[in-house]
Amino acid sequence: MSDTQIDLEQFRSDIRAWLEENCPQEMRQPVKGEDDVYWGGRNASFKNDAQKAWFEACVAKGYTVADWPKAYGGAGFTPAQNKIWKQEMARIGARPPLSSFGIWMLGPALLHFGTEEQKVHYLNQIARGEIRWCQGYSEPGSGSDLVSLQTFGEDKGDHWVVNGQKIWTSYADKCDWIFCLVRTNKEDKYRGISFLLFDMETPGVSTKPIKLISGNSPFCETFFDNVVVPKDQIVGELNRGWDVAKYLLGHEREMISGGGLGDGAPSLGAKIAKVIGTDDSGNLDDPMLRAQLAQFDVDALAFKAMAEKFVDEMKARKGHPAKPNMMKYAGTELNKQRHELIMASGGSDALEWESETSNHGAKPRTWLRTKANSIEGGTSEVMLNVISKRILDLPGA
Ligand SMILES: Cc1cc2nc3c(=O)[nH]c(=O)nc-3n(C[C@H](O)[C@H](O)[C@H](O)COP(=O)(O)OP(=O)(O)OC[C@H]3O[C@@H](n4cnc5c(N)ncnc54)[C@H](O)[C@@H]3O)c2cc1C
Numbered sequence: 436m437s438d439t440q441i442d443l444e445q446f447r448s449d450i451r452a453w454l455e456e457n458c459p460q461e462m463r464q465p466v467k468g469e470d471d472v473y474w475g476g477r478n479a480s481f482k483n484d485a486q487k488a489w490f491e492a493c494v495a496k497g498y499t500v501a502d503w504p505k506a507y508g509g510a511g512f513t514p515a516q517n518k519i520w521k522q523e524m525a526r527i528g529a530r531p532p533l534s535s536f537g538i539w540m541l542g543p544a545l546l547h548f549g550t551e552e553q554k555v556h557y558l559n560q561i562a563r564g565e566i567r568w569c570q571g572y573s574e575p576g577s578g579s580d581l582v583s584l585q586t587f588g589e590d591k592g593d594h595w596v597v598n599g600q601k602i603w604t605s606y607a608d609k610c611d612w613i614f615c616l617v618r619t620n621k622e623d624k625y626r627g628i629s630f631l632l633f634d635m636e637t638p639g640v641s642t643k644p645i646k647l648i649s650g651n652s653p654f655c656e657t658f659f660d661n662v663v664v665p666k667d668q669i670v671g672e673l674n675r676g677w678d679v680a681k682y683l684l685g686h687e688r689e690m691i692s693g694g695g696l697g698d699g700a701p702s703l704g705a706k707i708a709k710v711i712g713t714d715d716s717g718n719l720d721d722p723m724l725r726a727q728l729a730q731f732d733v734d735a736l737a738f739k740a741m742a743e744k745f746v747d748e749m750k751a752r753k754g755h756p757a758k759p760n761m762m763k764y765a766g767t768e769l770n771k772q773r774h775e776l777i778m779a780s781g782g783s784d785a786l787e788w789e790s791e792t793s794n795h796g797a798k799p800r801t802w803l804r805t806k807a808n809s810i811e812g813g814t815s816e817v818m819l820n821v822i823s824k825r826i827l828d829l830p831g832a
Contacts, residue, residue: 457492461485472534475564493532508562514750537561537568539690544683548671571601571615588617597662607642607655630676688759692766707780757825764818767808774802
């Protein structure tokens with residue numbers, strides 16, 4: 436059914452009523468820590484009954500991936516319905532029922548490049564949170580210059596034997612399967628890469644955590660030693676995995692860019708006013724901070740308008756394919772700026788490391804984590820290169 440044939444006002448009120456009935460109050464709080472979101476997977480456990488109830492209610496309706504077709508575990512929402520679903524979720528501050536690289540990255544790539552069998556099999560698993568996926572793109576020496584990757588899949592007839600190393604594989608030690616870029620032809624840099632899916636429990640796969648500046652360790656080195664991958668676990672054509680990889684990166688960049696808008700909590704100004712107080716006329720005490728905040732608010736509004744337009748274009752399969760790079764650059768720089776302002780307003784109290792709550796809402800770990808936003812999924816410098824070359828048509832980038 437098309438959007439013009441649907442009574443969208445009725446749809447909105449149905450969604451509102453459903454959310455009212457099914458989204459527990461505990462699931463309408465801002466996400467504070469890693470276990471406030473459910474990531475699914477073979478070894479997953481729920482933090483509490485509310486998280487479980489919310490997840491299960493959404494799975495039953497296809498709402499974990501509302502805009503995917505029903506045959507693949509979604510609710511088959513049109514773009515307009517999906518927008519209303521997201522608006523109504525945001526209105527009550529509902530947490531996503533399931534967070535997953537499968538939803539944000541692999542799913543869109545499978546919808547575009549997967550065979551029917553792959554779509555039915557993998558997308559339904561993703562929608563039900565059964566398999567947790569990680570991303571095997573980067574290698575030591577192949578980050579920004581990803582096409583130089585060396586992990587090699589040797590053709591053995593009905594399977595490949597994969598050898599090599601990946602790095603920065605987020606949550607590899609917790610994930611069940613990996614979507615992985617593997618060189619299957621050494622002669623052609625671009626047309627020599629294939630996009631493979633395989634189980635992390637396959638003999639020969641091992642992971643080693645890397646400790647980060649924030650003190651956490653969700654990132655891994657991942658090693659492949661004679662890993663056997665069946666031939667039907669390739670997505671897209673042999674040696675044309677770069678097309679799949681680029682498409683997926685567009686969705687990854689769009690997803691990462693979202694951080695610039697904030698976390699749905701009270702506005703940044705209101706948050707900072709609570710910390711540093713206001714003058715007699717109700718304005719923020721510190722004029723410098725006031726000016727920086729005003730600039731942030733203007734930039735955030737512009738970003739929000741741009742993001743909404745780009746997302747609509749993407750869902751309608753229109754618009755310039757390089758635009759997610761603009762969103763990624765603007766969104767992640769904005770997110771860093773937002774957290775700099777939060778830290779600045781907290782003063783020396785904000786540096787308190789152990790407590791995430793007593794330092795006026797400033798969170799040093801979260802602040803440090805934002806530094807990685809403009810590196811992961813492609814660095815800001817590389818985004819600027821793409822924008823200048825593919826959008827502005829400038830020479831030599
Ligand atoms: C938090 C986090 C999570 C990540 N998760 C994953 C994951 O799950 N899976 C995965 O595969 N990867 C992951 N990555 C890796 C990420 O994709 C790479 O870090 C990123 O692509 C940059 O590559 P690099 O680290 O090798 O840096 P390099 O490519 O070595 O770049 C180093 C510096 O040089 C600059 N530079 C490089 N080339 C150019 C150029 N042509 N012009 C201008 N400047 C340039 C870069 O901007 C950067 O500042 C993650 C990274 C982070 C930080």
